[in-house]
Amino acid sequence: METQRSLTQEMLNKVPAVTLAFWVIKIMATTVGETAADFLIFNIGLGLVITSLIMGALLLIVLFYQLRLRGYVPTSYWLVVVLVSIVGTLVSDYLVDDLGITLATTTLLFGTGLALVFAAWYASEKTLSIHSIFTTKRELFYWAAILFTFALGTSAGDLVAESLGLGYGTSAVIFGALIAVVYLGYRLGAGAVLAFWVAYILTRPFGASMGDLLSQPVGNGGLGLGTTGTSVLFLVTIAGLVTYLTITRADRIETPQVVEVDA
Secondary structure, X not given: OOEEEEOOOOOOOOOOOOOHHHHHHHHHHHHHHHHHHHHHHHHOOOHHHHHHHHHHHHHHHHHHHHHHOOOOOHHHHHHHHHHHHHHHHHXXXXXXXXXXXXXXXXXXXXXXXXXXXXXXXXXXXXXXXXXXXXXXXXXXXXXXXXXXXXXXXXXHHHHHHHHOOOOHHHHHHHHHHXXXXXXXXXXXXXXHHHHHHHHHHHHHHHHHHHHHXXXXXXXXXXXXXXXXXHHHHHHXXXXXXXXXXXXXXXXXXXXOOOEEEEO
């Protein structure tokens, strides 16, 4: 039996290259997840449950479309990220605000869930690299991990800012410093996959703290910009960056995965 190399794999990589634009959009999407959820719940008056049902249904529709694509499309990918950010925030808020579960417990719960997703992903695929998302199974693992990172980040950010009483500004500084430590570790030789996922987790509470800092009233420790203004500003910025990436293709990974098959 001889082995031949085949390019018959049906997908190109489904996620973007990790560039500066990737992290900027991701942090802004994180902030939008925090402010947009508050806007829909309080400003529009939909309430937590109705908002969760609507955004959950919208996420499933957009994710279904994303899974059918055969390669990375910036508008679809980042729309899913924004919606996952909002849904992750809503899930955390529902457990804490409606069910009365403590932030420490939800942080532990989501952290355990993320660890289980990573364990199942690695056991199945022998890699956690986002540059190997070229099958539907791997993409499903990827989006499951992303959802847990957003929910975990929401709970962890609220735990530090609110339960520990450190405030939004201090929380943003703490998580920003931790991200800087991760980057330094990466530059000094830490594994790229580990550094990516730790940074991805930390950018969620960093963005959430920044969102609360910008949008919350001054009396609550924020800058009083409001959820509407903050959400619109960041969504417009995200749209501009995604348009730029769509036109320039600056974050594309063009090389198809080469797979060894037995003939």
